[in-house]
Amino acid sequence: MVDINQQFSEFFCNNFILNNKTLQHLLIFNEKTKTFFFRIITSPITWALLLTLVFVIFIGSFFHKYKVEITASGLVEKPDGMITYFDINRDGKGDQFISFINKQGKPTFKITDQDGLILDQQEYEGNAFPEKCPLAFSDLNRNGYPEVIAFIQRRDSIFLTILEYKINMMKDMIAKQFVTLVRNPKGKPDYYIHVGPYTDLDHDSVDEVIFSVIAGYPVLPRYNYIFNLKKKELLASGFTGSTDYMPYILDLNGDGHKELLVNEYAPGNLEDSLIEGKNDVAVRFTIILPKIQTTC
Numbered sequence: 001m002v003d004i005n006q007q008f009s010e011f012f013c014n015n016f017i018l019n020n021k022t023l024q025h026l027l028i029f030n031e032k033t034k035t036f037f038f039r040i041i042t043s044p045i046t047w048a049l050l051l052t053l054v055f056v057i058f059i060g061s062f063f064h065k066y067k068v069e070i071t072a073s074g075l076v077e078k079p080d081g082m083i084t085y086f087d088i089n090r091d092g093k094g095d096q097f098i099s100f101i102n103k104q105g106k107p108t109f110k111i112t113d114q115d116g117l118i119l120d121q122q123e124y125e126g127n128a129f130p131e132k133c134p135l136a137f138s139d140l141n142r143n144g145y146p147e148v149i150a151f152i153q154r155r156d157s158i159f160l161t162i163l164e165y166k167i168n169m170m171k172d173m174i175a176k177q178f179v180t181l182v183r184n185p186k187g188k189p190d191y192y193i194h195v196g197p198y199t200d201l202d203h204d205s206v207d208e209v210i211f212s213v214i215a216g217y218p219v220l221p222r223y224n225y226i227f228n229l230k231k232k233e234l235l236a237s238g239f240t241g242s243t244d245y246m247p248y249i250l251d252l253n254g255d256g257h258k259e260l261l262v263n264e265y266a267p268g269n270l271e272d273s274l275i276e277g278k279n280d281v282a283v284r285f286t287i288i289l290p291k292i293q294t295t296c
């Protein structure tokens with residue numbers, strides 16, 4: 001017969017020894033944990049991270065000039081419109097120009113100031129603005145009155161218009177010039193327009209408007225143009241078939257007359273025996289000599 005007291009003693013001893021071992025393991029783990037956290041706290045990397053975090057949080061307080069905040073929110077007035085900014089009334093603040101097609105189907109732009117006040121609205125005879133061709137601004141005749149330069153498509157024709165704003169937002173259409181025809185048998189004309197730079201090519205103290213009209217298919221038109229505001233004259237380059245970007249303007253030979261250096265893009269510029277003549281994969285470099293009579 002087993003002694004109950006003996007069993008209880010063995011059970012108590014076994015549990016006491018086990019608890020002692022467990023306690024020893026816990027003490028060892030606790031010491032390791034303390035050592036680990038101490039190393040983290042005293043590490044220079046930890047302090048560097050903390051200082052960086054503090055610097056990032058409070059850096060905005062030292063540079064209020066670059067602080068961005070929402071001043072107003074709401075629905076876009078003309079979701080399909082194109083927005084540009086220019087100080088048209090010369091008050092030192094940028095005014096918003098939004099160009100769109102109005103309910104009558106005519107190209108229109110509206111001007112609003114920073115307070116949302118409508119300054120003016122202009123409607124053109126036509127049916128579209130050229131795609132991705134925003135309004136442009138300049139003072140071509142250098143009289144202190146800014147001009148709005150806009151290209152308008154009317155059916156299959158492109159027109160260049162120059163609208164001058166004077167005192168008290170009075171305006172005058174100082175130029176309206178037919179440029180070229182654009183056709184596409186599939187319906188919507190496939191072309192784009194690059195505008196600028198403006199420069200005085202004939203030394204008459206009035207800048208010329210330099211631009212290019214580049215069609216996709218069917219290829220035409222692909223020309224560079226110079227519009228002389230003073231003479232109301234439009235000059236076109238010869239057909240190159242190239243997809244030109246806007247030219248650089250330099251006096252290459254030092255004769256006092258500027259040349260237009262036209263560059264273009266091309267997906268491939270290696271010769272190919274299968275392609276003859278001018279094409280859309282061969283890159284070219286073109287120099288245009290404007291034949292403009294100098295005014296002395």
